[in-house]
Amino acid sequence: MNSLEQKLKDPKLCRSIVGRINEELDGELRFMEVCGTHTVSIFQSGVRSLLPDGIIHLSGPGCPVCVTHEREVAAFLDLAERKDVIVATFGDLMRVPGPNKRNLKAAQAEGARIKVVYSPFDAVNLAKEHPGDKVVFLGVGFETTAPTIAATIKIAQEAGVNNFLVLSFHKLVPPVMKVLVEDPELAVNAFMLPGHVCMVSGLEPYRFLADKHGIPAVVTGFEPVDILRSILTFIRMRNKGEAAVTNGYVRAVADGGNPKAQAIMNEVFEPCDALFRGMGSIPAAGLGIREAYGDFDAIRALGLTLPDVPPLAGCKCGDVLRGKIRPDECPLFKKVCTPANPVGPCMVSTEGSCAAYYKYQI
Amino acid sequence: MCLAVPMEIKSISNNVAQVEVGGVANEVRLELIDEEPKVGDFVIVHAGFALRRLDREEGLETIKLFEEGLNLELT
Numbered sequence: 336m337n338s339l340e341q342k343l344k345d346p347k348l349c350r351s352i353v354g355r356i357n358e359e360l361d362g363e364l365r366f367m368e369v370c371g372t373h374t375v376s377i378f379q380s381g382v383r384s385l386l387p388d389g390i391i392h393l394s395g396p397g398c399p400v401c402v403t404h405e406r407e408v409a410a411f412l413d414l415a416e417r418k419d420v421i422v423a424t425f426g427d428l429m430r431v432p433g434p435n436k437r438n439l440k441a442a443q444a445e446g447a448r449i450k451v452v453y454s455p456f457d458a459v460n461l462a463k464e465h466p467g468d469k470v471v472f473l474g475v476g477f478e479t480t481a482p483t484i485a486a487t488i489k490i491a492q493e494a495g496v497n498n499f500l501v502l503s504f505h506k507l508v509p510p511v512m513k514v515l516v517e518d519p520e521l522a523v524n525a526f527m528l529p530g531h532v533c534m535v536s537g538l539e540p541y542r543f544l545a546d547k548h549g550i551p552a553v554v555t556g557f558e559p560v561d562i563l564r565s566i567l568t569f570i571r572m573r574n575k576g577e578a579a580v581t582n583g584y585v586r587a588v589a590d591g592g593n594p595k596a597q598a599i600m601n602e603v604f605e606p607c608d609a610l611f612r613g614m615g616s617i618p619a620a621g622l623g624i625r626e627a628y629g630d631f632d633a634i635r636a637l638g639l640t641l642p643d644v645p646p647l648a649g650c651k652c653g654d655v656l657r658g659k660i661r662p663d664e665c666p667l668f669k670k671v672c673t674p675a676n677p678v679g680p681c682m683v684s685t686e687g688s689c690a691a692y693y694k695y696q697i
Numbered sequence: 698m699c700l701a702v703p704m705e706i707k708s709i710s711n712n713v714a715q716v717e718v719g720g721v722a723n724e725v726r727l728e729l730i731d732e733e734p735k736v737g738d739f740v741i742v743h744a745g746f747a748l749r750r751l752d753r754e755e756g757l758e759t760i761k762l763f764e765e766g767l768n769l770e771l772t
Binding site: 339595 | 726741
């Protein structure tokens with residue numbers, strides 16, 4: 336596991352690419368990544384500090400925790416209060432604020448049965464251990480995560496585990512990008528596409544960015560060399576007056592994605608409208624559970640509804656997610672809203688752009 | 698959230714692979730991987746499932762070509 340990984344972090348190669356970027360950059364370039372892992376990589380690796388002033392890095396709605404709507408968080412909290420339910424969740428959701436600043440961590444401290452799991456499969460085992468209860472997995476995530484939940488539902492069905500349910504608030508990346516590019520106020524010259532989302536979905540769903548809107552987009556890995564190469568590709572495409580959707584992460588991504596994962600995801604889920612924080616309802620941007628797997632759908636089985644809740648006062652996470660403002664332009668940033676006392680989800684999630692700005696911005 | 702880690706397959710049995718990364722052993726499910734995984738393969742793992750094989754040769758080749766491209770332009 337050495338030479339490839341070392342090469343992808345090689346300081347000499349990074350310096351060469353940065354040199355090229357400086358030579359070839361012609362005018363300001365505003366690129367947006369749509370992936371929480373990219374947000375963290377770009378800050379953590381120091382790549383951001385190597386870039387010239389003319390390159391503006393924006394973080395889009397690519398952190399599933401950050402785009403989870405306040406009404407969805409309220410539904411999680413309502414669910415946790417039910418006596419016959421054990422909530423199983425990925426750890427990232429534990430501190431996301433819902434109404435009155437309540438979160439799952441506080442609910443757990445007050446006695447709600449909430450279990451953090453690392454794989455949805457662990458939630459099926461939890462259901463087997465508690466046959467008298469309903470174990471509800473909080474389904475949050477994009478195309479990388481959704482197939483793992485779909486496969487888990489199929490495994491639960493085959494094993495006859497009938498007390499395992501999923502509350503599916505999964506979301507899809509292309510429909511939200513469509514909303515972004517159709518916003519006349521959005522000023523973005525290039526998109527860095529999420530490598531692991533594209534590992535499942537392939538490049539096809541993103542062709543519209545170049546074909547219809549003339550915006551270059553590159554599927555990008557998560558190492559410094561991956562990120563810098565993509566930025567150089569953006570510059571070169573723009574200098575040539577070209578726009579294309581290309582694959583810069585060939586070692587993990589096939590242009591057609593992973594057809595098997597796509598098929599399992601489509602067998603279990605169907606597109607539905609979805610709420611995104613700060614963006615409202617987006618048509619066909621969510622994944623609901625199909626009727627054929629309705630026995631595993633927490634919404635159907637438990638009659639769940641999304642409570643109406645007021646938006647968080649003063650929180651500008653919605654504007655941050657759409658690239659309208661930088662995190663440090665929010666009046667709450669570093670004053671009221673900090674990682675220790677987060678007001679909004681972009682500060683709660685380690686992948687949120689507010690948290691990244693707080694931690695790494697010098 | 699979409700963080701996925703390459704792990705090396707040490708053994709396979711019934712749609713489950715024993716994997717290792719940095720000396721840490723783990724178990725991953727193989728229902729979603731789109732090509733037959735083999736012992737010695739590196740697979741990209743997310744939420745307990747292997748999603749794809751990591752093509753390390755392809756990765757090295759891509760970088761080699763890219764580096765050659767950078768040097769060619771320098772001359």
